[in-house]
Amino acid sequence: MKSSIYIALDFHTKKEALDFLDVHQLNEAPVKVGMQLFYREGPLLIQELKKRGHSIFLDLKLHDIPNTVYHAMKSLAHLDVDIVNIHASGGLDMMKAAKKGLEKGSATKIPLLLAVTQLTSTDDLMLSNELLIKEPMEQVVLSYAELAKRAGVNGVVCSVAESKFIKQLCGTEFVTVTPGIRLKHDHADDQKRIATPSQARFSDHLVMGRSITQSKNPKAAYKRALKEWNHEYSETTN
Numbered sequence: 001m002k003s004s005i006y007i008a009l010d011f012h013t014k015k016e017a018l019d020f021l022d023v024h025q026l027n028e029a030p031v032k033v034g035m036q037l038f039y040r041e042g043p044l045l046i047q048e049l050k051k052r053g054h055s056i057f058l059d060l061k062l063h064d065i066p067n068t069v070y071h072a073m074k075s076l077a078h079l080d081v082d083i084v085n086i087h088a089s090g091g092l093d094m095m096k097a098a099k100k101g102l103e104k105g106s107a108t109k110i111p112l113l114l115a116v117t118q119l120t121s122t123d124d125l126m127l128s129n130e131l132l133i134k135e136p137m138e139q140v141v142l143s144y145a146e147l148a149k150r151a152g153v154n155g156v157v158c159s160v161a162e163s164k165f166i167k168q169l170c171g172t173e174f175v176t177v178t179p180g181i182r183l184k185h186d187h188a189d190d191q192k193r194i195a196t197p198s199q200a201r202f203s204d205h206l207v208m209g210r211s212i213t214q215s216k217n218p219k220a221a222y223k224r225a226l227k228e229w230n231h232e233y234s235e236t237t238n
């Protein structure tokens with residue numbers, strides 16, 4: 001699968017999301033549909049985006065007992081999207097069940113299955129004080145990535161800071177997808193482990209929401225992110 005920047009369509013309605021893509025001529029861009037939009041608009045939205053030719057990352061972050069996740073993944077497989085995800089903290093059996101459900105439910109191609117390691121809105125302080133995980137972030141993320149690989153998962157969602165080490169540990173074929181991306185001078189908002197596109201050298205795909213969707217010129221922001229990621233951007237050329 002070609003390396004891409006997935007635009008997080010974190011909008012309230014299908015109309016808002018499709019209008020955004022139309023108005024800003026982002027009809028070629030890969031998109032991520034998360035809980036906010038999917039819980040309201042469901043499979044019909046996915047069908048519409050597929051009809052328009054978008055590559056789709058359906059980000060529902062499944063996390064439940066293995067049997068429930070197996071059947072949920074079997075259902076999601078019918079949507080025929082490109083990427084789906086689960087939480088690695090659901091454990092080895094849950095991740096294996098997700099993979100099995102996906103294989104069982106897919107009629108043609110099997111979507112890429114990713115495990116979220118630690119959300120990019122988490123930092124070391126939260127790990128230790130709230131989640132009572134005493135190991136440093138990098139160690140936790142690497143350990144979850146290794147577990148995901150053992151379960152047969154194709155890759156992980158992690159922050160840019162961990163991507164290189166995951167590749168070293170799990171191999172270059174093991175996919176890393178990194179959210180928490182901010183164009184320079186942007187705000188972190190609720191994100192803790194952020195990076196710019198130019199720092200994301202070891203990521204297979206980026207996920208970008210507000211830096212693009214809330215920009216005055218989303219198309220320009222998207223193009224700039226692509227250029228920065230490919231190290232072709234300089235302030236003077238823009």
Ligand SMILES: O=C(O)c1cc(=O)[nH]c(=O)n1[C@@H]1O[C@H](COP(=O)(O)O)[C@@H](O)[C@H]1O
Pocket residue numbers: 008010032034059061085116118119120121157158179180181189191207208209210211
């Ligand atoms: O799985 C994800 O996509 C995800 C994982 C993670 O650790 N952090 C994270 O921000 N995301 C998603 O990536 C998007 C980031 O949005 P922005 O912070 O607006 O760029 C949101 O839709 C999040 O739900």
